Amino acid sequence: MRLSAYFLPTLKDTPTEAQILSHRLMLRAGMIRQTSAGIYAWLPLGHRVLRKIEQIVRSEQDAAGAVELLMPTVQSAELWRASGRYEDYGKEMLRIRDRHDREMLYGPTAEEVITDIVKGTLKSYRDLPRTLYNIQWKFRDEIRPRFGVMRGREFLMKDAYSFDLDFAGAKRAYQKMFLAYLRTFARMGIRAIPMKADSGPIGGDMSHEFIILADTGESAVFCDRRWVEWDVLASAPAYDQDLEPFFADATGIYAATEEKHNPDTCPLPAEQLVTARGIEVGHIFYFGTKYSKPLGAVVAGPDGNPVTLEMGSYGIGVSRLVAAVIEASHDDAGIIWPESVAPFKVGLINLKSGDAACDKVCADLYDVLRTAQVEVLYDDREERPGVKFADMDLIGLPWQLVVGPRGLKAGTVELKNRATGERLELSQDSALERLTS
RNA sequence: CGGGGGGUAGCUCAGCCUGGUAGAGCAUGGCGUUUGGGACGCCAGGGCCGCAAGUUCGAAUCUUGUCCCCCCGACCA
Numbered sequence: 001m002r003l004s005a006y007f008l009p010t011l012k013d014t015p016t017e018a019q020i021l022s023h024r025l026m027l028r029a030g031m032i033r034q035t036s037a038g039i040y041a042w043l044p045l046g047h048r049v050l051r052k053i054e055q056i057v058r059s060e061q062d063a064a065g066a067v068e069l070l071m072p073t074v075q076s077a078e079l080w081r082a083s084g085r086y087e088d089y090g091k092e093m094l095r096i097r098d099r100h101d102r103e104m105l106y107g108p109t110a111e112e113v114i115t116d117i118v119k120g121t122l123k124s125y126r127d128l129p130r131t132l133y134n135i136q137w138k139f140r141d142e143i144r145p146r147f148g149v150m151r152g153r154e155f156l157m158k159d160a161y162s163f164d165l166d167f168a169g170a171k172r173a174y175q176k177m178f179l180a181y182l183r184t185f186a187r188m189g190i191r192a193i194p195m196k197a198d199s200g201p202i203g204g205d206m207s208h209e210f211i212i213l214a215d216t217g218e219s220a221v222f223c224d225r226r227w228v229e230w231d232v233l234a235s236a237p238a239y240d241q242d243l244e245p246f247f248a249d250a251t252g253i254y255a256a257t258e259e260k261h262n263p264d265t266c267p268l269p270a271e272q273l274v275t276a277r278g279i280e281v282g283h284i285f286y287f288g289t290k291y292s293k294p295l296g297a298v299v300a301g302p303d304g305n306p307v308t309l310e311m312g313s314y315g316i317g318v319s320r321l322v323a324a325v326i327e328a329s330h331d332d333a334g335i336i337w338p339e340s341v342a343p344f345k346v347g348l349i350n351l352k353s354g355d356a357a358c359d360k361v362c363a364d365l366y367d368v369l370r371t372a373q374v375e376v377l378y379d380d381r382e383e384r385p386g387v388k389f390a391d392m393d394l395i396g397l398p399w400q401l402v403v404g405p406r407g408l409k410a411g412t413v414e415l416k417n418r419a420t421g422e423r424l425e426l427s428q429d430s431a432l433e434r435l436t437s
Numbered sequence: 438c439g440g441g442g443g444g445u446a447g448c449u450c451a452g453c454c455u456g457g458u459a460g461a462g463c464a465u466g467g468c469g470u471u472u473g474g475g476a477c478g479c480c481a482g483g484g485c486c487g488c489a490a491g492u493u494c495g496a497a498u499c500u501u502g503u504c505c506c507c508c509c510g511a512c513c514a
Contacts, residue, residue: 012463012475013449017507037506091438092512109514143438143512157514209514218513283514317514351473386474393474404473414473 001344002366003379007044010391020216022323023148025335029395031322038145038153045395046322048343050156053321054135056187056340057158064180064239066131066160071110071117073137077103079112083294094141106139111291111313114161118309119297125165125307127299131173133160135318147218149319150279150327156319162312165301167288170310174206174286175243177314178250181210181282182232188321189338190328192281193227195255206312209257210282214327217277223255225272279324286312329419335396336419344377346435347397351385351404361413362403365428372436393418401431 009030017034018024026032031046042050058068074096080086086093094106107113114132122130135158145153162173178194185192190212197209211221213228230253237246254268257278266273292298292309301307317324329336339345346369350362362378369376377397379388385404392400402414412425415434426434 009447011448015448016443016450019508034506090512138514140513144508144510146508151513155514159514280514315514320514384472384474384476386472386476389474391475402473406473 001377003377004381006377008391008395009043010394018148020147020150020327021330022150022216022326025326025330025394026148026323029335032149034148038142038151040149040152040154045343049322049325049337049341050319052341052343053188053325054156054158054318057184057316057318058135060180060184060187061133061158061160063183064131064176066133066177066180069132069134071107071113071134071136073107073139074104075107075110075113077105079116079295080105083112083115083291085112092140092142094139107136108138108140109157109313109315110134110136110159111161111311112295115291115295115297115309115311118161118163119292119295122163122297122299122309124300125302128309129162129164129169129173131160131162131176133158133314148323150323151218152319155317158316158318160314162314163292163297164310165299165307166310170286170288170312171206172243174284174312175247176239177284177312178208178247179236179239179243181284181314181316182250183236184316185210185212185281186233188325188341190281190325191228191232193221193223193255193278194250195221195223195257195278196251196260197257197283206286208251208284209280210284211255211257211278211280212324212328213274213276214279214324215277216327217279219278219280220258220261221256221276221278222258222261222266223274223276224253224268225274226253227255228274279320279327280317281321281324282314282316284312284314286310330396333390334394337396337398339398342375342398343395344375344397346374346376346399346401347392347395348376348378349385349388349392349400349402350378350380351388351402353380353382355405357408358403358405361408361428365401365403365413365432368432369435372432374435399435401435 011028014024015027018027026046029045030043032040032042034040077086093108096104096106098104122128137154138157139154142153145151160177162170164170164173192210192212194208194210197207237243288310289308292311297309298306299309325341326335329338348362348366350358352358366376366378396418398418400416400418402416407413411427413428413431414423415426415431416423
Protein backbone atom coordinates (compact mmCIF):
# COMPACT_ATOMS: atom_id res chain seq x y z
CA MET A 1 0.00 0.00 0.00
CA ARG A 2 1.26 3.42 -0.89
CA LEU A 3 0.80 5.82 1.98
CA SER A 4 0.00 8.66 -0.41
CA ALA A 5 -3.13 6.73 -1.44
CA TYR A 6 -3.99 5.34 2.00
CA PHE A 7 -6.09 6.75 4.82
CA LEU A 8 -3.88 7.18 7.84
CA PRO A 9 -4.79 10.29 9.84
CA THR A 10 -2.03 10.30 12.44
CA LEU A 11 -2.10 12.96 15.15
CA LYS A 12 0.76 14.87 16.65
CA ASP A 13 -1.30 16.06 19.59
CA THR A 14 -2.98 13.69 21.99
CA PRO A 15 -6.73 14.20 22.01
CA THR A 16 -7.87 15.18 25.48
CA GLU A 17 -10.43 12.44 25.91
CA ALA A 18 -7.84 9.68 25.93
CA GLN A 19 -6.46 8.72 29.32
CA ILE A 20 -4.67 5.44 28.92
CA LEU A 21 -1.78 4.65 26.67
CA SER A 22 -3.41 2.26 24.26
CA HIS A 23 -6.30 4.65 23.69
CA ARG A 24 -3.94 7.54 23.04
CA LEU A 25 -1.79 5.53 20.71
CA MET A 26 -4.76 4.14 18.80
CA LEU A 27 -6.10 7.64 18.24
CA ARG A 28 -2.70 9.08 17.37
CA ALA A 29 -1.87 6.22 15.04
CA GLY A 30 -5.11 6.78 13.17
CA MET A 31 -6.54 3.38 14.06
CA ILE A 32 -9.90 4.40 15.50
CA ARG A 33 -12.21 7.35 15.77
CA GLN A 34 -14.87 7.72 18.43
CA THR A 35 -18.38 8.34 17.18
CA SER A 36 -20.26 8.15 20.52
CA ALA A 37 -19.27 7.32 24.07
CA GLY A 38 -17.86 3.80 23.92
CA ILE A 39 -18.54 3.38 20.20
CA TYR A 40 -15.78 3.54 17.63
CA ALA A 41 -15.19 3.51 13.91
CA TRP A 42 -12.23 1.38 12.93
CA LEU A 43 -10.06 3.23 10.46
CA PRO A 44 -8.02 1.25 7.92
CA LEU A 45 -4.96 0.66 10.08
CA GLY A 46 -6.98 -0.38 13.12
CA HIS A 47 -9.24 -2.49 10.97
CA ARG A 48 -6.28 -4.47 9.64
CA VAL A 49 -5.11 -5.27 13.16
CA LEU A 50 -8.62 -6.19 14.24
CA ARG A 51 -8.86 -8.61 11.32
CA LYS A 52 -5.45 -10.11 12.08
CA ILE A 53 -6.43 -10.81 15.65
CA GLU A 54 -9.81 -12.12 14.60
CA GLN A 55 -8.12 -14.49 12.18
CA ILE A 56 -5.80 -15.89 14.83
CA VAL A 57 -8.76 -16.47 17.11
CA ARG A 58 -10.64 -18.15 14.27
CA SER A 59 -7.86 -20.45 13.21
CA GLU A 60 -7.24 -21.63 16.75
CA GLN A 61 -10.94 -22.23 17.36
CA ASP A 62 -11.04 -24.27 14.18
CA ALA A 63 -7.98 -26.21 15.26
CA ALA A 64 -9.67 -27.00 18.56
CA GLY A 65 -12.62 -28.48 16.68
CA ALA A 66 -15.10 -25.64 17.15
CA VAL A 67 -17.38 -24.82 14.23
CA GLU A 68 -18.03 -21.26 13.10
CA LEU A 69 -21.41 -19.77 12.44
CA LEU A 70 -22.74 -16.21 12.51
CA MET A 71 -25.59 -15.10 14.73
CA PRO A 72 -27.51 -11.84 14.51
CA THR A 73 -26.73 -8.71 16.48
CA VAL A 74 -30.41 -7.90 17.01
CA GLN A 75 -32.33 -10.48 19.00
CA SER A 76 -35.89 -10.94 20.14
CA ALA A 77 -36.86 -10.22 23.74
CA GLU A 78 -38.99 -13.35 23.72
CA LEU A 79 -36.00 -15.67 23.98
CA TRP A 80 -34.58 -13.73 26.86
CA ARG A 81 -37.85 -13.87 28.69
CA ALA A 82 -37.74 -17.65 28.37
CA SER A 83 -34.31 -17.85 30.02
CA GLY A 84 -35.33 -15.33 32.63
CA ARG A 85 -32.51 -12.97 31.75
CA TYR A 86 -34.58 -10.23 30.12
CA GLU A 87 -35.15 -8.72 33.52
CA ASP A 88 -31.90 -9.92 35.12
CA TYR A 89 -29.66 -8.21 32.62
CA GLY A 90 -30.99 -4.83 33.57
CA LYS A 91 -29.96 -1.57 32.01
CA GLU A 92 -26.82 -2.98 30.50
CA MET A 93 -28.95 -4.39 27.72
CA LEU A 94 -29.81 -2.04 24.90
CA ARG A 95 -33.52 -2.49 24.26
CA ILE A 96 -35.09 -1.56 20.97
CA ARG A 97 -38.64 -1.53 19.58
CA ASP A 98 -39.28 -2.29 15.95
CA ARG A 99 -42.01 -0.69 13.81
CA HIS A 100 -44.59 -3.15 15.07
CA ASP A 101 -43.65 -2.22 18.59
CA ARG A 102 -42.13 -5.63 19.19
CA GLU A 103 -39.47 -5.73 21.85
CA MET A 104 -36.02 -6.39 20.47
CA LEU A 105 -32.53 -5.99 21.86
CA TYR A 106 -28.98 -5.58 20.64
CA GLY A 107 -27.31 -8.79 21.81
CA PRO A 108 -24.84 -8.53 24.69
CA THR A 109 -24.17 -12.28 24.31
CA ALA A 110 -25.81 -15.17 22.53
CA GLU A 111 -26.51 -18.10 24.87
CA GLU A 112 -30.25 -17.86 24.24
CA VAL A 113 -29.94 -17.68 20.47
CA ILE A 114 -27.49 -20.53 20.15
CA THR A 115 -29.45 -22.73 22.51
CA ASP A 116 -32.60 -22.06 20.56
CA ILE A 117 -30.87 -22.92 17.28
CA VAL A 118 -29.36 -26.07 18.67
CA LYS A 119 -32.37 -27.45 20.43
CA GLY A 120 -34.21 -28.36 17.29
CA THR A 121 -31.10 -29.61 15.56
CA LEU A 122 -28.99 -31.64 17.94
CA LYS A 123 -31.39 -34.54 18.49
CA SER A 124 -29.37 -37.49 19.67
CA TYR A 125 -26.38 -38.19 21.86
CA ARG A 126 -24.79 -39.24 18.57
CA ASP A 127 -24.81 -35.56 17.50
CA LEU A 128 -22.56 -34.68 20.43
CA PRO A 129 -20.19 -33.28 21.37
CA ARG A 130 -20.43 -29.99 19.49
CA THR A 131 -18.82 -26.62 20.04
CA LEU A 132 -20.11 -23.70 17.95
CA TYR A 133 -18.68 -20.22 17.85
CA ASN A 134 -19.18 -16.88 16.20
CA ILE A 135 -17.26 -13.66 15.98
CA GLN A 136 -19.77 -10.86 16.10
CA TRP A 137 -20.37 -7.38 17.41
CA LYS A 138 -21.97 -7.19 20.81
CA PHE A 139 -23.37 -4.28 22.74
CA ARG A 140 -23.39 -3.78 26.48
CA ASP A 141 -24.64 -0.44 27.63
CA GLU A 142 -21.94 0.07 30.24
CA ILE A 143 -22.71 2.66 32.87
CA ARG A 144 -19.43 4.25 32.12
CA PRO A 145 -17.50 3.25 29.02
CA ARG A 146 -13.83 4.23 29.13
CA PHE A 147 -10.31 3.43 28.02
CA GLY A 148 -11.19 3.47 24.33
CA VAL A 149 -11.92 0.07 22.81
CA MET A 150 -10.68 -1.54 26.01
CA ARG A 151 -14.02 -0.94 27.58
CA GLY A 152 -16.33 0.22 24.84
CA ARG A 153 -20.04 -0.39 24.69
CA GLU A 154 -19.89 -1.93 21.25
CA PHE A 155 -17.19 -4.56 20.94
CA LEU A 156 -16.20 -7.48 18.74
CA MET A 157 -16.30 -10.73 20.62
CA LYS A 158 -15.67 -14.35 19.84
CA ASP A 159 -18.18 -16.41 21.75
CA ALA A 160 -18.21 -20.20 21.67
CA TYR A 161 -20.77 -22.59 23.14
CA SER A 162 -20.20 -26.25 23.91
CA PHE A 163 -22.87 -28.92 24.05
CA ASP A 164 -22.31 -32.26 25.73
CA LEU A 165 -24.21 -35.19 27.10
CA ASP A 166 -22.66 -35.21 30.55
CA PHE A 167 -20.25 -33.47 32.87
CA ALA A 168 -17.25 -35.50 31.69
CA GLY A 169 -17.90 -34.38 28.13
CA ALA A 170 -18.44 -30.77 29.18
CA LYS A 171 -15.19 -30.82 31.11
CA ARG A 172 -13.30 -32.05 28.10
CA ALA A 173 -14.85 -29.29 25.98
CA TYR A 174 -13.83 -26.81 28.66
CA GLN A 175 -10.26 -28.09 28.70
CA LYS A 176 -10.02 -27.85 24.93
CA MET A 177 -11.01 -24.21 25.05
CA PHE A 178 -8.64 -23.64 27.95
CA LEU A 179 -5.80 -24.88 25.79
CA ALA A 180 -7.07 -23.05 22.70
CA TYR A 181 -7.03 -19.79 24.66
CA LEU A 182 -3.47 -20.25 25.84
CA ARG A 183 -2.39 -20.99 22.29
CA THR A 184 -4.40 -18.12 20.82
CA PHE A 185 -2.89 -15.46 23.06
CA ALA A 186 0.61 -16.87 22.71
CA ARG A 187 0.27 -16.59 18.94
CA MET A 188 -0.42 -12.88 19.35
CA GLY A 189 2.79 -12.46 21.25
CA ILE A 190 1.13 -11.90 24.60
CA ARG A 191 1.08 -13.98 27.73
CA ALA A 192 -2.37 -14.58 29.14
CA ILE A 193 -2.61 -16.20 32.53
CA PRO A 194 -5.71 -18.22 33.42
CA MET A 195 -7.06 -17.23 36.82
CA LYS A 196 -9.89 -18.77 38.77
CA ALA A 197 -12.84 -16.43 38.48
CA ASP A 198 -16.33 -15.70 39.61
CA SER A 199 -18.86 -16.61 37.01
CA GLY A 200 -20.55 -13.19 37.00
CA PRO A 201 -24.07 -12.49 35.73
CA ILE A 202 -23.77 -15.21 33.11
CA GLY A 203 -23.95 -17.93 35.77
CA GLY A 204 -22.08 -21.18 36.32
CA ASP A 205 -19.46 -22.76 38.57
CA MET A 206 -16.32 -23.65 36.58
CA SER A 207 -14.74 -20.51 35.28
CA HIS A 208 -11.38 -18.97 34.38
CA GLU A 209 -10.44 -15.48 33.33
CA PHE A 210 -7.48 -15.07 31.00
CA ILE A 211 -5.52 -12.06 32.04
CA ILE A 212 -2.51 -10.39 30.51
CA LEU A 213 -0.10 -8.43 32.64
CA ALA A 214 0.23 -4.75 31.83
CA ASP A 215 1.11 -1.72 33.94
CA THR A 216 -2.09 0.02 32.94
CA GLY A 217 -4.32 -2.97 33.67
CA GLU A 218 -7.68 -2.41 35.28
CA SER A 219 -7.25 -4.66 38.28
CA ALA A 220 -4.57 -6.03 40.54
CA VAL A 221 -3.57 -9.65 40.02
CA PHE A 222 -1.28 -12.07 41.79
CA CYS A 223 0.45 -15.11 40.37
CA ASP A 224 3.29 -17.56 40.68
CA ARG A 225 6.51 -16.41 39.03
CA ARG A 226 6.45 -19.62 37.03
CA TRP A 227 3.60 -18.22 34.93
CA VAL A 228 5.78 -15.43 33.68
CA GLU A 229 8.49 -17.81 32.52
CA TRP A 230 6.43 -20.72 31.24
CA ASP A 231 6.53 -21.38 27.49
CA VAL A 232 2.97 -22.61 27.05
CA LEU A 233 3.25 -23.74 23.46
CA ALA A 234 6.30 -25.88 24.20
CA SER A 235 4.54 -28.04 26.75
CA ALA A 236 1.03 -28.03 25.31
CA PRO A 237 -0.46 -31.32 24.13
CA ALA A 238 -2.37 -31.73 20.86
CA TYR A 239 -6.11 -31.19 21.03
CA ASP A 240 -6.93 -34.85 20.48
CA GLN A 241 -4.70 -36.04 23.32
CA ASP A 242 -5.73 -36.45 26.95
CA LEU A 243 -5.78 -32.87 28.23
CA GLU A 244 -6.34 -33.72 31.87
CA PRO A 245 -2.65 -33.74 32.97
CA PHE A 246 -1.91 -30.47 31.21
CA PHE A 247 -5.02 -28.87 32.64
CA ALA A 248 -4.13 -30.07 36.11
CA ASP A 249 -0.61 -28.66 35.79
CA ALA A 250 -1.75 -25.31 34.46
CA THR A 251 -4.51 -24.79 36.99
CA GLY A 252 -2.17 -25.96 39.73
CA ILE A 253 0.09 -22.96 39.36
CA TYR A 254 -1.16 -20.15 41.54
CA ALA A 255 -2.90 -17.23 39.86
CA ALA A 256 -5.65 -15.09 41.32
CA THR A 257 -7.40 -11.81 40.73
CA GLU A 258 -7.67 -9.27 43.50
CA GLU A 259 -11.09 -10.58 44.57
CA LYS A 260 -9.84 -14.14 44.91
CA HIS A 261 -6.42 -13.39 46.38
CA ASN A 262 -5.95 -13.44 50.12
CA PRO A 263 -2.44 -12.52 51.32
CA ASP A 264 -2.95 -14.49 54.53
CA THR A 265 -3.76 -17.77 52.84
CA CYS A 266 -1.61 -17.39 49.72
CA PRO A 267 0.49 -20.56 49.42
CA LEU A 268 3.41 -18.84 47.71
CA PRO A 269 6.56 -17.50 49.41
CA ALA A 270 6.93 -13.77 48.81
CA GLU A 271 9.82 -14.09 46.36
CA GLN A 272 7.76 -16.45 44.21
CA LEU A 273 4.72 -14.16 44.08
CA VAL A 274 4.31 -11.70 41.23
CA THR A 275 2.09 -8.74 41.95
CA ALA A 276 0.96 -6.92 38.85
CA ARG A 277 -1.94 -5.31 37.07
CA GLY A 278 -3.98 -7.21 34.55
CA ILE A 279 -6.35 -6.90 31.63
CA GLU A 280 -8.97 -9.55 31.07
CA VAL A 281 -8.96 -10.74 27.46
CA GLY A 282 -10.92 -13.96 27.75
CA HIS A 283 -13.32 -15.76 30.02
CA ILE A 284 -14.50 -19.35 29.96
CA PHE A 285 -17.43 -20.86 31.85
CA TYR A 286 -19.03 -24.16 32.44
CA PHE A 287 -22.65 -23.62 33.40
CA GLY A 288 -24.35 -26.98 33.04
CA THR A 289 -28.03 -26.78 32.18
CA LYS A 290 -28.66 -23.15 33.08
CA TYR A 291 -29.95 -22.28 29.60
CA SER A 292 -30.68 -25.68 28.12
CA LYS A 293 -33.17 -26.50 30.86
CA PRO A 294 -35.46 -23.44 30.62
CA LEU A 295 -35.19 -23.41 26.84
CA GLY A 296 -35.83 -27.13 26.57
CA ALA A 297 -32.62 -28.18 24.80
CA VAL A 298 -32.59 -31.96 25.14
CA VAL A 299 -31.28 -34.88 23.12
CA ALA A 300 -32.12 -38.55 23.19
CA GLY A 301 -29.59 -40.41 25.32
CA PRO A 302 -28.22 -43.89 24.62
CA ASP A 303 -31.11 -45.43 26.51
CA GLY A 304 -33.65 -43.43 24.57
CA ASN A 305 -34.52 -41.12 27.44
CA PRO A 306 -34.18 -37.34 27.02
CA VAL A 307 -31.03 -35.75 28.45
CA THR A 308 -30.71 -32.01 29.00
CA LEU A 309 -27.60 -30.63 27.30
CA GLU A 310 -24.54 -29.71 29.36
CA MET A 311 -23.23 -26.37 28.20
CA GLY A 312 -20.27 -24.06 28.52
CA SER A 313 -19.51 -20.71 26.95
CA TYR A 314 -16.20 -19.18 26.04
CA GLY A 315 -15.56 -15.54 25.23
CA ILE A 316 -12.62 -13.62 23.81
CA GLY A 317 -12.70 -9.85 23.57
CA VAL A 318 -11.37 -9.45 20.05
CA SER A 319 -11.56 -5.66 19.82
CA ARG A 320 -10.27 -5.30 23.36
CA LEU A 321 -7.26 -7.40 22.41
CA VAL A 322 -6.13 -4.73 19.97
CA ALA A 323 -5.74 -2.34 22.88
CA ALA A 324 -4.38 -5.04 25.18
CA VAL A 325 -1.57 -5.90 22.79
CA ILE A 326 -0.62 -2.22 22.67
CA GLU A 327 -0.66 -1.96 26.46
CA ALA A 328 1.73 -4.88 26.53
CA SER A 329 3.94 -3.71 23.68
CA HIS A 330 4.90 -0.07 23.17
CA ASP A 331 7.57 2.50 23.95
CA ASP A 332 7.79 6.29 24.12
CA ALA A 333 7.71 6.62 20.35
CA GLY A 334 4.63 4.52 19.79
CA ILE A 335 3.27 1.05 19.22
CA ILE A 336 5.45 -2.03 18.74
CA TRP A 337 3.38 -4.66 16.94
CA PRO A 338 4.20 -8.32 17.31
CA GLU A 339 4.62 -9.57 13.76
CA SER A 340 1.58 -11.86 13.91
CA VAL A 341 -0.87 -9.01 14.43
CA ALA A 342 0.96 -6.12 12.73
CA PRO A 343 -1.12 -4.22 10.18
CA PHE A 344 1.83 -4.43 7.80
CA LYS A 345 5.08 -6.30 8.23
CA VAL A 346 7.32 -3.66 6.67
CA GLY A 347 7.28 0.10 6.44
CA LEU A 348 9.24 1.25 3.41
CA ILE A 349 10.46 4.81 3.93
CA ASN A 350 11.53 6.91 1.00
CA LEU A 351 13.55 9.68 2.63
CA LYS A 352 13.54 11.81 -0.49
CA SER A 353 10.45 11.37 -2.57
CA GLY A 354 11.01 13.05 -5.91
CA ASP A 355 14.66 12.04 -6.05
CA ALA A 356 15.03 9.81 -9.10
CA ALA A 357 17.37 7.30 -7.48
CA CYS A 358 15.36 7.01 -4.26
CA ASP A 359 12.08 6.69 -6.13
CA LYS A 360 13.47 4.00 -8.38
CA VAL A 361 14.96 1.88 -5.60
CA CYS A 362 11.82 2.21 -3.49
CA ALA A 363 9.57 1.26 -6.38
CA ASP A 364 11.68 -1.82 -7.01
CA LEU A 365 11.74 -2.86 -3.35
CA TYR A 366 8.02 -2.26 -3.10
CA ASP A 367 7.30 -4.47 -6.10
CA VAL A 368 9.53 -7.30 -4.94
CA LEU A 369 8.02 -7.29 -1.48
CA ARG A 370 4.48 -7.29 -2.78
CA THR A 371 5.23 -10.06 -5.23
CA ALA A 372 6.63 -12.06 -2.33
CA GLN A 373 3.34 -11.51 -0.43
CA VAL A 374 5.05 -9.40 2.21
CA GLU A 375 2.63 -6.79 3.55
CA VAL A 376 4.33 -3.47 3.03
CA LEU A 377 3.31 0.12 3.64
CA TYR A 378 5.32 2.41 1.40
CA ASP A 379 5.70 5.97 2.66
CA ASP A 380 6.02 7.76 -0.66
CA ARG A 381 4.74 11.08 0.66
CA GLU A 382 6.62 14.29 0.08
CA GLU A 383 7.37 14.86 3.74
CA ARG A 384 10.49 15.55 5.67
CA PRO A 385 12.41 12.53 6.94
CA GLY A 386 11.63 13.35 10.56
CA VAL A 387 7.91 13.22 9.90
CA LYS A 388 8.21 9.84 8.22
CA PHE A 389 10.36 8.35 10.95
CA ALA A 390 8.03 9.61 13.64
CA ASP A 391 4.91 8.31 11.91
CA MET A 392 6.48 4.95 11.23
CA ASP A 393 7.62 4.55 14.84
CA LEU A 394 4.16 5.60 15.99
CA ILE A 395 2.27 3.02 13.95
CA GLY A 396 4.77 0.39 15.06
CA LEU A 397 5.35 -1.84 12.03
CA PRO A 398 7.91 -4.54 12.94
CA TRP A 399 10.40 -3.58 10.22
CA GLN A 400 11.39 -0.27 8.69
CA LEU A 401 13.22 -0.32 5.39
CA VAL A 402 14.81 3.08 4.95
CA VAL A 403 15.99 4.33 1.57
CA GLY A 404 17.85 7.63 1.39
CA PRO A 405 20.40 9.38 -0.78
CA ARG A 406 23.17 8.91 1.77
CA GLY A 407 22.78 5.15 1.87
CA LEU A 408 22.33 4.77 -1.86
CA LYS A 409 25.65 6.52 -2.43
CA ALA A 410 27.24 3.71 -0.44
CA GLY A 411 25.03 1.13 -2.12
CA THR A 412 23.02 0.31 0.97
CA VAL A 413 19.58 0.61 2.47
CA GLU A 414 18.84 0.56 6.18
CA LEU A 415 16.77 -2.09 7.90
CA LYS A 416 15.50 -1.16 11.34
CA ASN A 417 13.90 -3.49 13.83
CA ARG A 418 11.16 -1.51 15.57
CA ALA A 419 11.22 -3.62 18.74
CA THR A 420 14.97 -3.63 19.39
CA GLY A 421 15.90 -0.43 17.57
CA GLU A 422 18.70 -2.33 15.83
CA ARG A 423 19.67 -0.86 12.44
CA LEU A 424 21.56 -2.67 9.75
CA GLU A 425 23.15 -1.18 6.65
CA LEU A 426 22.53 -3.80 3.99
CA SER A 427 22.54 -4.25 0.27
CA GLN A 428 19.08 -4.21 -1.25
CA ASP A 429 19.27 -7.93 -1.91
CA SER A 430 20.21 -8.97 1.58
CA ALA A 431 17.59 -6.65 3.07
CA LEU A 432 14.98 -8.26 0.86
CA GLU A 433 16.22 -11.69 1.77
CA ARG A 434 15.75 -10.98 5.45
CA LEU A 435 12.22 -9.70 4.89
CA THR A 436 11.05 -12.44 2.56
CA SER A 437 12.58 -15.49 4.22
C1' C B 438 -26.93 6.58 38.66
C1' G B 439 -24.14 9.90 42.51
C1' G B 440 -19.99 13.43 42.60
C1' G B 441 -16.61 16.66 39.65
C1' G B 442 -14.82 19.00 34.95
C1' G B 443 -15.70 20.47 29.97
C1' G B 444 -18.02 21.72 24.74
C1' U B 445 -14.60 28.32 21.00
C1' A B 446 -10.90 26.54 13.57
C1' G B 447 -9.18 19.64 11.59
C1' C B 448 -6.03 19.00 16.66
C1' U B 449 -4.23 21.27 21.48
C1' C B 450 -6.03 25.40 23.91
C1' A B 451 -6.53 31.01 25.38
C1' G B 452 -10.56 34.57 25.70
C1' C B 453 -15.57 34.17 29.96
C1' C B 454 -14.39 36.49 36.34
C1' U B 455 -15.20 42.50 34.76
C1' G B 456 -20.66 41.99 28.10
C1' G B 457 -18.52 46.05 23.10
C1' U B 458 -15.35 43.97 15.52
C1' A B 459 -13.47 35.90 17.78
C1' G B 460 -7.57 34.67 18.96
C1' A B 461 -2.65 31.60 19.30
C1' G B 462 0.27 27.22 18.22
C1' C B 463 0.06 22.99 15.30
C1' A B 464 -2.46 21.20 10.82
C1' U B 465 -4.30 22.86 5.57
C1' G B 466 -3.34 25.76 0.53
C1' G B 467 0.33 29.08 -2.25
C1' C B 468 5.45 31.01 -2.87
C1' G B 469 10.54 30.87 -1.43
C1' U B 470 14.63 28.79 1.45
C1' U B 471 15.56 23.96 3.39
C1' U B 472 16.10 18.27 3.24
C1' G B 473 18.76 11.26 7.44
C1' G B 474 14.60 11.96 13.44
C1' G B 475 7.88 15.85 13.82
C1' A B 476 12.37 22.68 9.52
C1' C B 477 12.13 28.29 8.59
C1' G B 478 10.05 32.90 6.39
C1' C B 479 6.03 35.50 3.94
C1' C B 480 0.93 35.17 2.34
C1' A B 481 -3.94 32.86 2.36
C1' G B 482 -8.28 29.97 3.57
C1' G B 483 -10.89 28.16 7.58
C1' G B 484 -15.86 29.55 13.19
C1' C B 485 -24.07 29.53 13.90
C1' C B 486 -18.14 30.06 20.30
C1' G B 487 -22.80 22.49 21.25
C1' C B 488 -28.28 23.77 20.82
C1' A B 489 -32.58 26.70 22.54
C1' A B 490 -34.81 30.46 25.26
C1' G B 491 -34.08 34.73 28.39
C1' U B 492 -31.63 39.48 30.36
C1' U B 493 -29.38 43.67 27.61
C1' C B 494 -28.75 49.02 23.02
C1' G B 495 -25.32 44.89 22.54
C1' A B 496 -23.98 37.90 24.73
C1' A B 497 -18.45 33.25 23.34
C1' U B 498 -18.84 36.08 28.06
C1' C B 499 -24.56 36.80 32.51
C1' U B 500 -29.34 33.47 33.61
C1' U B 501 -32.37 29.11 32.66
C1' G B 502 -33.26 24.75 30.04
C1' U B 503 -31.37 20.93 26.99
C1' C B 504 -27.93 17.68 24.30
C1' C B 505 -23.08 15.74 24.09
C1' C B 506 -18.04 14.50 25.96
C1' C B 507 -14.34 13.45 29.85
C1' C B 508 -12.79 12.13 34.97
C1' C B 509 -13.77 9.55 40.13
C1' G B 510 -17.18 5.63 42.29
C1' A B 511 -20.51 1.13 42.05
C1' C B 512 -20.76 -2.50 37.21
C1' C B 513 -18.03 -5.29 33.31
C1' A B 514 -15.57 -9.32 27.43
